[in-house]
Amino acid sequence: MSSKIVFVDDESSVIAALKREIKPWCKEKGVEALFFTSPLEVESYITKNHRTIALLVTDLNMPEMNGTELIARVSRVDDSIMFILLTAFTNPEEINQMMKSGVFSFLLKPWEGNYLIRELEKALSVYRIRRENRTFYERMEEELLWAGELQKTLLKHEIPAQPEADVDVLYRPLPALHCGGDYYDVFPLSEKGILAVIGDVSGHGVRGAFITAMLKSFLYKDFVRKQESLQHCGDFLTRLNRRLSRELERLPDIIVTFCAVYIDYREMVLHYGNAGHVPLYLLRGRTLHRIHYPSPALNMSDDYRFPTKKVRLKEGDRIILVTDGLAEEADTGGLHTHEVWQTVAAECDKSSSFNKCLVQKMRERRDNDFGDDVTALTIKFKGVEDG
Amino acid sequence: MDETSGYEKGIDDCDIEWDRNEKGLQVRLIGLIDTNNSNRVKKVLFALLDETELGKEYVLELSRLNYISSTGVGLLSYLLIESQKKQIRLILENINPRVRDLLSTLGFLSFFEGR
Numbered sequence: 001m002s003s004k005i006v007f008v009d010d011e012s013s014v015i016a017a018l019k020r021e022i023k024p025w026c027k028e029k030g031v032e033a034l035f036f037t038s039p040l041e042v043e044s045y046i047t048k049n050h051r052t053i054a055l056l057v058t059d060l061n062m063p064e065m066n067g068t069e070l071i072a073r074v075s076r077v078d079d080s081i082m083f084i085l086l087t088a089f090t091n092p093e094e095i096n097q098m099m100k101s102g103v104f105s106f107l108l109k110p111w112e113g114n115y116l117i118r119e120l121e122k123a124l125s126v127y128r129i130r131r132e133n134r135t136f137y138e139r140m141e142e143e144l145l146w147a148g149e150l151q152k153t154l155l156k157h158e159i160p161a162q163p164e165a166d167v168d169v170l171y172r173p174l175p176a177l178h179c180g181g182d183y184y185d186v187f188p189l190s191e192k193g194i195l196a197v198i199g200d201v202s203g204h205g206v207r208g209a210f211i212t213a214m215l216k217s218f219l220y221k222d223f224v225r226k227q228e229s230l231q232h233c234g235d236f237l238t239r240l241n242r243r244l245s246r247e248l249e250r251l252p253d254i255i256v257t258f259c260a261v262y263i264d265y266r267e268m269v270l271h272y273g274n275a276g277h278v279p280l281y282l283l284r285g286r287t288l289h290r291i292h293y294p295s296p297a298l299n300m301s302d303d304y305r306f307p308t309k310k311v312r313l314k315e316g317d318r319i320i321l322v323t324d325g326l327a328e329e330a331d332t333g334g335l336h337t338h339e340v341w342q343t344v345a346a347e348c349d350k351s352s353s354f355n356k357c358l359v360q361k362m363r364e365r366r367d368n369d370f371g372d373d374v375t376a377l378t379i380k381f382k383g384v385e386d387g
Numbered sequence: 388m389d390e391t392s393g394y395e396k397g398i399d400d401c402d403i404e405w406d407r408n409e410k411g412l413q414v415r416l417i418g419l420i421d422t423n424n425s426n427r428v429k430k431v432l433f434a435l436l437d438e439t440e441l442g443k444e445y446v447l448e449l450s451r452l453n454y455i456s457s458t459g460v461g462l463l464s465y466l467l468i469e470s471q472k473k474q475i476r477l478i479l480e481n482i483n484p485r486v487r488d489l490l491s492t493l494g495f496l497s498f499f500e501g502r
Contacts (some may be wrong), residue, residue: 054465200473202461204422253429253465257457257493297457300464300496324457334485335492372456 003054003127005120006046008036008070009086010062014109017055021113022120031124040067043073050078054127054151055120060087060098063242068101075102080130082123086111144206148178151209154216159186164265165194166380171356173373174204180373181208182323183215183256187224193265195230198377199258199298200277200323208373211254214247233260233273234308237298241275245302247267255297259321265384270319272309276300278327282311283318283340283349288342315383320345325372326362340365354378395431400424403431411443411475417451420459429462436466441474446502450481458493467499478502 005026007018016033026033036042036314039062046053056074062068074256085106098106104126105119153171159167174182181201199207199215223240230236237260248254259277259386263270268336272280276297291311296304329336348357355376363370392406401424402417412435420428447463455463463479467482472476480502481489490496 078493198458202457203425252468253461255457255461255464276495279492292492294492294497296494296498297464300495355488 002033003124004034004049004052005055005057006034006036006042006053007057008039008042008062009040009059010037010039010064010110012037014059014086015226017226021116025117026118028274029121039067039070042190043070046074046138047077049075050081053078053081055082055084055123057084057086057120060085068098071101071103080127080134082127082164084119084123133338143294144178147206147209151179151212154213155184160188162188162194164382164384165263165294166193166382167194167196167378168353168355168380169375169377170359171211171373171375172359172370174371176206179206179209180204181212182325182373182375184211184321184375184377185216185219187220189230191265193230193263194379195224195260195262196321196377196379197260198277198321198323198375199256200325200375201372202253202255202297204373207254211248211256215244215256218243229270231262231264231269232308233262233271234306235273236260237273237275237306238304241298241304241306242297242302252299255299257324259295261319261379263319263381264378268313268381269382270311270313272311273306274309275306276325278322278335281320281345283320283345284314284316286346286349288338288345290338290341313381315381318345318349318380319379319381320358321379322358323373323375325370325374326359326376328372336362336365354380397436401428405426405435408462411445412439413446413448413480415448415451415471419454419456420462421451421456422458425456425462426456428459431465432462433469436470436475438471439473439475444476444478446478446480448480449483449486452483452486453487455486460490460493463496464498476500 007013007015015037020034022033058067058070063265067085074081082104083102085103086109087106088109089332095106100341104123107116107119121369155160155171159169167186169184171182181203184197186196201211230275244256257277258275259280260273261270274293274295276295278289279292282291287367291309293307293309296305312347327335342359348354348361355378356375359374395403400418401420404415406413414435436445467477477500479499
């Protein structure tokens with residue numbers, strides 16, 4: 001689509017001079033120029049045809065409307081249009097105001113012919129770069145939206161109801177990127193128990209989403225379905241780490257924090273394995289317990305052996321798994337303290353949706369900006385019926 | 388970048404200073420490392436590693452590094468792997484207490500030599 005230049009000056013002699021000066025240049029460059037003496041007509045024309053307009057060259061002082069007002073109105077219609085002001089005045093304060101209002105350049109009357117052409121060429125060049133950037137950005141946005149939709153289909157949203165446990169999950173990627181590096185999955189294993197995993201790929205956006213898609217592709221098939229004793233969460237992570245280290249051999253700067261919990265319904269025991277992930281919390285009544293051991297993330301050390309920790313469960317216990325987007329404090333950059341977690345968890349336990357309440361309370365503590373993907377996976381253990 | 392000392396000011400919240408001495412290199416990271424600046428920080432740190440001789444020290448002074456995201460930790464992990472290949476000792480020095488707590492909780496510190 002060719003880009004037009006619109007000229008406006010209330011003095012017809014100025015318009016005539018402009019036409020004479022730029023006609024050969026316009027012909028040479030294939031640029032279409034339009035000339036007006038009325039700023040109101042310009043505003044109306046640009047409103048209807050703004051997609052074809054690259055540059056507006058306008059006089060400053062016009063009886064119908066001054067140039068800066070015209071520029072402000074046109075900017076609201078299309079902020080990609082460039083502006084050059086024609087003026088006879090050299091008041092520095094006024095010039096300062098013009099530049100602050102988004103004017104690309106100004107020309108003093110009477111202008112020098114070559115200078116005018118050079119300014120027009122510069123403005124058109126900047127316009128073209130801006131349009132290319134905008135097109136590129138819109139394409140990227142489309143790709144990210146698509147990636148986000150694909151990731152939504154891969155990550156489960158509704159977990160089938162279990163008699164022994166209520167499972168709830170809430171996932172929010174970074175809004176601007178639509179997809180992210182948080183990963184979660186839940187594997188109900190008939191009446192025996194449930195395996196839940198949560199992970200966080202370093203970085204955001206498409207890169208993280210790609211790794212989560214890779215995890216999804218082999219986690220159940222190669223690790224969950226084949227493993228006989230899933231309560232050994234540490235072994236699960238050890239084998240997963242070896243596999244991921246092979247898959248990510250060419251990407252050593254990508255690490256994946258990961259946590260796996262297996263709830264054995266009959267034994268009423270929680271088995272826990274951790275690979276560099278933020279702590280798990282267990283809310284029992286009104287008391288919050290922190291379950292954690294330090295360990296490297298996946299893909300940091302391919303031969304690391306992860307241990308398994310066991311915790312006895314009681315009916316009514318709520319297991320809380322989150323990613324670091326929820327766990328990190330805004331001010332210090334460290335993790336939220338146990339006191340913060342205790343307060344928030346106790347408040348949200350009364351809420352109809354624990355996860356929504358948790359995310360809301362933590363967001364408030366960060367001035368409503370997480371700055372990261374956020375996942376909350378909670379499991380309320382209801383106990384096992386006798387018999 | 389083959390100078391005795393240097394400074395790279397970032398507009399993305401991480402400034403990098405460095406000095407060479409007979410023991411090797413000291414690099415000071417000032418600000419934070421997250422997804423927004425990790426690519427640039429990575430380029431600078433790896434360029435400095437490339438110019439460090441076999442057997443020397445590569446010290447990361449972190450007293451003024453206030454925050455590091457998982458992307459930043461991944462970057463340090465990669466730096467460690469590459470420094471080990473080149474037989475260069477990567478040392479984390481004066482880690483800011485907030486960052487130290489986070490790295491310790493998440494089990495990363497055990498992999499790094501510290502001072």
